[in-house]
Amino acid sequence: MWDVLVLGLVVVATGQVELALTVVYFVQAALLVGIVLTSRPKVRATRHDLFERVHRFGGWGLSALFWVGAVLLVDERRGSESLGSALVGTPTVWVLVVTTVSSLVPWMLLRRIPIEVVRPSSHVALVKSGRRTPMAGTTRAISRHPLRQWHSFAVIPTPGQEGFRMAVSRAGDWTGEFIDEPPSQVWVRGVATAGMANYGTVFKRVVYMVTGSGIGPVLAHVLAARVPHRLVWVTRDPVKTYGQELVDEILAAQPDTVIWDTDAKGKPDMVKLAYAAYAESDAEAVICVSNKKVTWSVVHGMERLGIPALGPIWDS
Ligand SMILES: Cc1cc2nc3c(=O)[nH]c(=O)nc-3n(C[C@H](O)[C@H](O)[C@H](O)COP(=O)(O)OP(=O)(O)OC[C@H]3O[C@@H](n4cnc5c(N)ncnc54)[C@H](O)[C@@H]3O)c2cc1C
Structure with missing residues (x-):
């Protein structure tokens, strides 16, 4: 439904803007369609890595293209006004500033934390971190490499104790490798979110x-x-x-x-x-x-x- 709507809007825009902007709109539409298709439950469950990559890099690509598109459109319509002042006076540009800052904030909070891993069995790893104590009932995404897979797990703070634990059970390649070869540090970003x-x-x-x-x-x-x-x-x-x-x-x-x-x-x-x-x-x-x-x-x-x-x- 969304993919059809997006393509429809792009077709409507064709001919009303210059070629460079038309190309930007088509690439954006292709990225959006890719994101929608890989979000379908079947693809998300069976090809989770693909879903994650298309979302991350497709999302970043879209954000960059929204900027390119906004600048090209303002440039096309600015008349005799300077590009700088036309951009400052365009509400879309301010919406883009807000959304870009919001997407950058979690990455500005990216850090690597030391962990201890206990493996009571080959099915589960219990991860302990002594850093910060998140609110009970929140989840946190961890990764072995910031540009690759991120996986969310519930954080388990123990009342009265510093830090938190997580249970990572064997549910696929990433978790299996995590349990078999546990790292001594993981990447975290953003803040813990309510579960x-x-x-x-x-x-x-x-x-x-x-x-x-x-x-x-x-x-x-x-x-x-x-x-x-x-x-x-x-x-x-x-x-x-x-x-x-x-x-x-x-x-x-x-x-x-x-x-x-x-x-x-x-x-x-x-x-x-x-x-x-x-x-x-x-x-x-x-x-x-x-x-x-x-x-x-x-x-x-x-x-x-x-x-x-x-x-x-x-x-x-
Ligand atoms: C919101 C949310 C948060 C999650 N957070 C985490 C997390 O922090 N860490 C994590 O590792 N996983 C997490 N998960 C994954 C989830 O908990 C497991 O996938 C699920 O509980 C299965 O557990 P398991 O992998 O241990 O499966 P298994 O060990 O295969 O199964 C668990 C038990 O359930 C029994 N069982 C299975 N099917 C049935 C059935 N039909 N009837 C009766 N008994 C059955 C099995 O016999 C077994 O004893 C989360 C899931 C959700 C939805």
Whole structure:
């Protein structure tokens, strides 16, 4: 839909501006169409690197071309006024100044931070950083190389302690390599952004339904205990996979946590389990962090029963 609209606008503009500007508009349209096409869920899931590259470099290219286009258009229409004063008097140029500064700010905050990585199993790496303590419930993107892949993970501050942790589970090439050959430093940029589980704060009591490393985005809320809750964690052998220390920490913070070990008991009926936790704990809503299939079935299962339920299907 967007691609068709963009192409339509470019065709309309053809002939009304000079050739150089027409070329800029066509290149911009091509970049926009590329961005829209690689954002489609199927491409984003199967060719994530391509999606990321097209977004980053396509986005930067578009920003530069918006400047080129604005200057060419102002130049075409300025009459006897000087180019400088015509640019200063054009509102579009000021909008471009604001958007360019906003895109540069995260990169101006780019820095490399030392980390410690503990690997309780080959499935997960627990990353620790002693630098700064972000707000509980936020996420942060990290990278091994600032121009290549960036991946977002939930940050888990421990109340009363400096720094934060992150859980990185094996979900593809980048995470696999991170776990097998952990770096001693990573790049971070921008500021930590609020994660989805913050929605829980609008309810009086919630149930967190999480599978595997879905514990990452919810653990900060469990430790910070801002909202009364019941946690249900469905995972492969929790001690073997995530380590005794993490399991003890969760149980100390929330002793009535239900930990379902799928290695010992097999996969549960997630909708039944969510409903039981909801009814027993007198909660107002269910928040699910899992894979797409489980999230859909828990959220729809709850909604069919008239229970408010939230669940993101993308982790960023
Ligand atoms: C908002 C958001 C934030 C996220 N943040 C992080 C993060 O910070 N770090 C991170 O590593 N990942 C994160 N993820 C990824 C996400 O948590 C995992 O992809 C997901 O939870 C699966 O976990 P896993 O990879 O450990 O899978 P697995 O270990 O393969 O599965 C986890 C458990 O779920 C069970 N299970 C799987 N399917 C079913 C089913 N149909 N019924 C019953 N049980 C089932 C399995 O048996 C297993 O015990 C995030 C996801 C979202 C949506």
